[in-house]
Amino acid sequence: MLISALTTATVPIQIHAGLAILSFVLGPLALLRGQRDRVHKAVGYSWVLAMFGTAFSSFFISQSPMFGPFSPIHILSVITLGGLVFALSAAIKRKAIAHGRAMRALYAQAHIIPGVFTFLPGRRMNALFGGGQDMAVFWVAVAIGVTVMGVILSHPALTRAVGLKGSAWRRIPLFFSRPSG
Numbered sequence: 001m002l003i004s005a006l007t008t009a010t011v012p013i014q015i016h017a018g019l020a021i022l023s024f025v026l027g028p029l030a031l032l033r034g035q036r037d038r039v040h041k042a043v044g045y046s047w048v049l050a051m052f053g054t055a056f057s058s059f060f061i062s063q064s065p066m067f068g069p070f071s072p073i074h075i076l077s078v079i080t081l082g083g084l085v086f087a088l089s090a091a092i093k094r095k096a097i098a099h100g101r102a103m104r105a106l107y108a109q110a111h112i113i114p115g116v117f118t119f120l121p122g123r124r125m126n127a128l129f130g131g132g133q134d135m136a137v138f139w140v141a142v143a144i145g146v147t148v149m150g151v152i153l154s155h156p157a158l159t160r161a162v163g164l165k166g167s168a169w170r171r172i173p174l175f176f177s178r179p180s181g
Contacts, residue, residue, distance in 0.1 A: 005127035012060035013124070019057065023050035024115065027107045031152055036096075044091075044103075048084055051110065055080040073114070080110045104152060112145045 006014055026047040033040045055077040062069040087102035118125040119141035121133040130137035 002127055002131075005124050009124060010061075012057050016054055016057040016061060017124070019050045019054040020111070020115070023047055023054055024111050026050060027111060028148065028152065031103060031107060048088065051080060051084055051106065055084075055110070076110065076114060080106065083109070107152065108149060112149050116141050116145045 006017055009017070026043055030040055030044040030047050033043070058074060058077040059070070062071065064071050066072065083102055083106045087099055087106060090096075090099035090102055116138075117123075119129070119138045120126060121135060121138065125141075126134060126137050
């Protein structure tokens with residue numbers, strides 16, 4: 001582990017990476033919690049704050065600008081912020097199915113999918129956890145991402161939370177959608 005990969009980065013990158021790692025860890029704790037109690041809410045709100053900070057801090061990072069200081073990856077930050085608003089709104093309105101779907105979609109869209117690509121050789125996270133040019137680090141990240149998504153998609157607490165039984169979760173898209181029924 002080469003911590004200098006982060007300590008030599010700019011402050012916005014350090015904040016972004018720290019909050020992304022925090023929200024990556026907090027996400028499953030909220031998603032896989034069997035009961036929707038105070039602990040779920042506390043972890044969930046902490047996760048939302050970390051996700052908001054991660055998305056917001058990305059607007060201060062411009063590694064490969066294309067549209068002024070922004071690049072196409074910043075679209076993901078806008079989608080994440082919109083998804084957070086949608087998911088919180090659903091929770092406030094007590095729409096558990098919509099809330100559960102939105103939170104699972106956010107976790108996949110904002111962590112697993114783009115997160116795996118941050119471990120490609122030449123990227124900062126690859127340098128943090130490997131030598132900076134390690135394909136092995138990337139493939140370990142892919143394996144962890146697939147495993148985490150498999151657990152989240154098949155965990156009984158999650159399927160109960162979104163009103164599913166058995167293997168019906170396969171019919172729910174990862175991306176935001178209006179709940180059926």
